[in-house]
Amino acid sequence: MLLIADNLTVTNKTVQKAVVEKNPEPIRELVENCVAAGAQAIDINPGPLGRNQEGAMTFLVDVVQGVTNLPVLIDTPNPCAIEAALRCCKRTAIINGFSLEPAKLEAILPLAKKYSVDIIGYLLRPDGHVPADAQERLQIAFSVYEALCKAGIDRERLIIDPIVVPMTWQNGSFQNREVLSVIRQLPDLLAFPVRTIVGLSNLTATEGTRRKKLLIENAYLCMLAEAGLSMVLMNVLHKESVKAAKACHSLLDSGIFVWEEI
Amino acid sequence: MLLIADNLTVTNKTVQKAVVEKNPEPIRELVENCVAAGAQAIDINPGPLGRNQEGAMTFLVDVVQGVTNLPVLIDTPNPCAIEAALRCCKRTAIINGFSLEPAKLEAILPLAKKYSVDIIGYLLRPDGHVPADAQERLQIAFSVYEALCKAGIDRERLIIDPIVVPMTWQNGSFQNREVLSVIRQLPDLLAFPVRTIVGLSNLTATEGTRRKKLLIENAYLCMLAEAGLSMVLMNVLHKESVKAAKACHSLLDSGIFVWEEI
Numbered sequence: 193m194l195l196i197a198d199n200l201t202v203t204n205k206t207v208q209k210a211v212v213e214k215n216p217e218p219i220r221e222l223v224e225n226c227v228a229a230g231a232q233a234i235d236i237n238p239g240p241l242g243r244n245q246e247g248a249m250t251f252l253v254d255v256v257q258g259v260t261n262l263p264v265l266i267d268t269p270n271p272c273a274i275e276a277a278l279r280c281c282k283r284t285a286i287i288n289g290f291s292l293e294p295a296k297l298e299a300i301l302p303l304a305k306k307y308s309v310d311i312i313g314y315l316l317r318p319d320g321h322v323p324a325d326a327q328e329r330l331q332i333a334f335s336v337y338e339a340l341c342k343a344g345i346d347r348e349r350l351i352i353d354p355i356v357v358p359m360t361w362q363n364g365s366f367q368n369r370e371v372l373s374v375i376r377q378l379p380d381l382l383a384f385p386v387r388t389i390v391g392l393s394n395l396t397a398t399e400g401t402r403r404k405k406l407l408i409e410n411a412y413l414c415m416l417a418e419a420g421l422s423m424v425l426m427n428v429l430h431k432e433s434v435k436a437a438k439a440c441h442s443l444l445d446s447g448i449f450v451w452e453e454i
Numbered sequence: 455m456l457l458i459a460d461n462l463t464v465t466n467k468t469v470q471k472a473v474v475e476k477n478p479e480p481i482r483e484l485v486e487n488c489v490a491a492g493a494q495a496i497d498i499n500p501g502p503l504g505r506n507q508e509g510a511m512t513f514l515v516d517v518v519q520g521v522t523n524l525p526v527l528i529d530t531p532n533p534c535a536i537e538a539a540l541r542c543c544k545r546t547a548i549i550n551g552f553s554l555e556p557a558k559l560e561a562i563l564p565l566a567k568k569y570s571v572d573i574i575g576y577l578l579r580p581d582g583h584v585p586a587d588a589q590e591r592l593q594i595a596f597s598v599y600e601a602l603c604k605a606g607i608d609r610e611r612l613i614i615d616p617i618v619v620p621m622t623w624q625n626g627s628f629q630n631r632e633v634l635s636v637i638r639q640l641p642d643l644l645a646f647p648v649r650t651i652v653g654l655s656n657l658t659a660t661e662g663t664r665r666k667k668l669l670i671e672n673a674y675l676c677m678l679a680e681a682g683l684s685m686v687l688m689n690v691l692h693k694e695s696v697k698a699a700k701a702c703h704s705l706l707d708s709g710i711f712v713w714e715e716i
Binding site: 365 | 621627630631634669670672673674676677679680681697698700701702704705706707
């Protein structure tokens with residue numbers, strides 16, 4: 193399970209200020225900290241920054257690439273910003289992402305073919321809403337897979353996000369157990385070892401103390417790892433979460449004497 | 455998932471000294487601390503205390519029952535000590551436990567019928583060795599179930615322990631992933647919602663720092679909970695483990711708005 197830093201987002205005030213002022217230093221420092229903490233890829237989320245999405249995105253990609261060779265996830269629904277990022281990207285890039293929403297199928301999915309990069313497919317309804325259960329997620333996964341193949345993209349490029357929901361939702365625990373079931377079933381459904389990703393902080397997006405959020409995130413992280421999740425988008429500066437992920441690797445590693453390596 | 459304190463064991467020097475001196479105070483204090491920490495049952499393990507196993511066991515049962523009404527697990531391979539404990543037990547008791555070893559089938563299993571109590575069945579080979587994988591564990595589970603039925607015991611009395619092994623074993627991580635698989639498959643195999651239990655500290659029985667042991671135990675605890683484990687035998691004085699178990703309950707609870715209850 194690869195650990196992907198979700199820290200580089202404009203919901204972080206420091207990042208937002210640095211982007212507005214085009215000041216690379218705070219971004220550099222944050223990325224260095226993420227790399228030191230164990231990040232294996234960096235998600236870049238410039239958020240809704242008004243008209244200059246492309247400028248914000250290329251600025252961030254440039255700064256990140258100045259610090260690390262790790263893969264970057266281009267995390268925006270804006271196709272122009274995605275393309276701008278892909279053009280200036282010298283390392284491995286992953287588009288984050290597309291769904292069955294018609295605008296995304298038309299404008300975002302083809303970019304994965306044009307730039308030969310991996311792309312994340314969200315298991316959302318065509319209207320952008322979250323599916324009701326595992327069954328509906330699996331149906332959508334099949335449609336996402338078909339759309340990808342129809343766009344002429346190698347199926348190995350697909351990474352599926354089954355959509356974790358906030359635990360504060362009325363049926364939050366049900367939905368998130370369904371996500372675990374979907375992660376387990378997807379390789380059989382699509383008949384190849386499709387990769388999966390989730391955004392861990394979605395679980396605790398709305399409320400709760402930091403301590404409570406961490407407890408629930410870390411417990412769910414272990415369940416996700418055991419279900420076979422390929423990548424997790426998370427705050428890699430939460431040391432306890434990174435340690436929990438490493439403990440999972442040790443528990444799930446097929447090698448011998450893995451206990452020694454924690 | 456019920457939390458069962460494994461703290462009352464003679465491998466704890468304080469307990470050992472108190473048993474030898476027949477001094478109830480240290481035992482009382484330990485049990486009170488376990489109850490306060492969230493224990494939902496107390497395992498009583500008098501260990502290999504020489505000739506007076508029965509005396510040690512009845513002493514411990516009496517002291518525990520003076521402190522709490524919680525169920526007790528009678529954790530000894532000595533049939534005389536088990537029977538002595540069952541005779542003086544005023545609360546719910548669970549025999550911990552029997553296996554396919556002929557001596558245990560003959561001398562321990564019938565006690566569950568005689569005293570109408572639940573009994574734990576270990577998934578061990580008739581020679582006491584740990585099975586090779588999930589498949590062998592499931593075969594043994596069926597034999598354990600058959601032995602129980604043949605002894606005239608209601609199948610609802612059975613609790614199965616699939617045997618967690620130390621991570622330091624050469625194939626430790628494989629074996630412990632097989633345990634998760636067995637927990638998931640048992641209800642289908644036996645065609646009823648059979649309960650399961652594991653000893654969490656077996657995972658880290660041999661070596662490692664306390665911090666490392668806790669990390670690995672807590673991660674595995676979350677995986678066990680998600681696999682559907684009914685009861686976990688653990689050190690309930692490890693606050694982080696109890697919190698992790700509560701976070702799991704919140705994540706796995708079918709109720710609505712469970713987030714509020716952590």
